[in-house]
Amino acid sequence: MDLEKIDGIKVFIIESLHENDKRTGENLKDNLRQIWYDQGLLSYFTCQYNYVSNSEELYCVFAEIGKQVSSNNRFPIIQIECHGCLEGLELESYEKVCWGSLFDHLRPINEASYNFLFLNLSMCFGEAVIRYIDPTKRAPFRGVAGPIGKVFPETLEKAWLYFYEHFYESLKQDYAFSKLSLSSGLIYYSQDFIFDCYYDLANKDPEMFESLRKRELYELFLKKGPLAIDSKMHSLWIAEKQALIKKKYRAYFCFDDLLQLHKEIYRKTKQMEVTSI
Structure with a gap:
């Protein structure tokens, strides 16, 4: 990724649900294209949908995302649609992916994006992502949004629909993701907040x-x-x-060594209009 040549945002939807579950991730993929078409943002936003059945397939998708982030110039958002528990993700195969394993596979992607990876968890107990952070390593994401406790698919669909409908306009605000998540009925944790909570x-x-x-x-x-x-x-x-x-x-955890680079990129992108991309 070349931060001097950023040309948009890419949403990676990863879905892994049981046989009779509503395919919320596939529905989101279709909704995103309609949203971006209506807002004239199809050249700025793109989406990739992947369905996985087990952890091996999930890890392969993460590896492929890492390669794309390294070679392309779009800020990544990973949207995971699955069942959740306090310990982590539950996949179609009923395998559980613990938070630590998830973080280990996300960390290379965040590093490749220069700490611009955002994670959206569309699952029950999304707030439990704050557990089991390793303070001796880099943060696995810049920030993470998700629901609290047990939630129904319809509630999640409504929340993420609002989130992405107002996503672009929120980028012009300070603390954009935090405000947008709250307005969508979700909770948002920044890497700074997570570290400070854990350390204390x-x-x-x-x-x-x-x-x-x-x-x-x-x-x-x-x-x-x-x-x-x-x-x-x-x-x-x-x-x-x-x-x-x-x-x-x-x-080290919060990528403070990249702060000056981020400030320069933020200053440039703040002046950039989507119509010029």
Whole structure:
């Protein structure tokens, strides 16, 4: 992907539902083309639909998306239509894809897009995506939207229809995805929010961050730790070092090294009209 030559957005719909389920992803594909036609955006937005039955097919689709993102110049949105649970995705084969495995396959795509991958989860328990983030790796997406708790297919269809009907106009606003998701009846998490929540132990599975912080603190203590100080001094030392640890991992997770590049691209695309593409 060449950020200097971005020419649009591509939505990758991945569907994996049971035999008698309503094909919400296939319906969305048809609706997207009609929406973009009505809004005169067919040259700017494109869509690819994939149906998968099991995890092997899912991972192959992710690999193909990664290749496309690397070679093309369109910002990617991955829309997953399937059943969901607190642990992750449930596919047509009734296989469960845990969040950690999903993130490992999304991360290369996000890296190839220079941290511009957005994930839309059309499934039950979409809010559970906030679990099991690995703070030592790059974020698997820039942001993620989805429903909360159990939802019916009709509710999801209505939400995503509103989301994409108002998608282009929302791009002109600050915090576009967050505002649009809320207006659509969905919840949105940015990578910054996810990291901060996890680091501050607001998650339901904090062991990874807890063990990470303890190891880092121990290594700092060995280098230059206070050996004999009162409890107040020790607490201040812990707070100071924990802030440094958070800053270290947050910068890598949130792609802070790309911030200047993003600012330049944002400035240029803000001035660009769809009619000129």
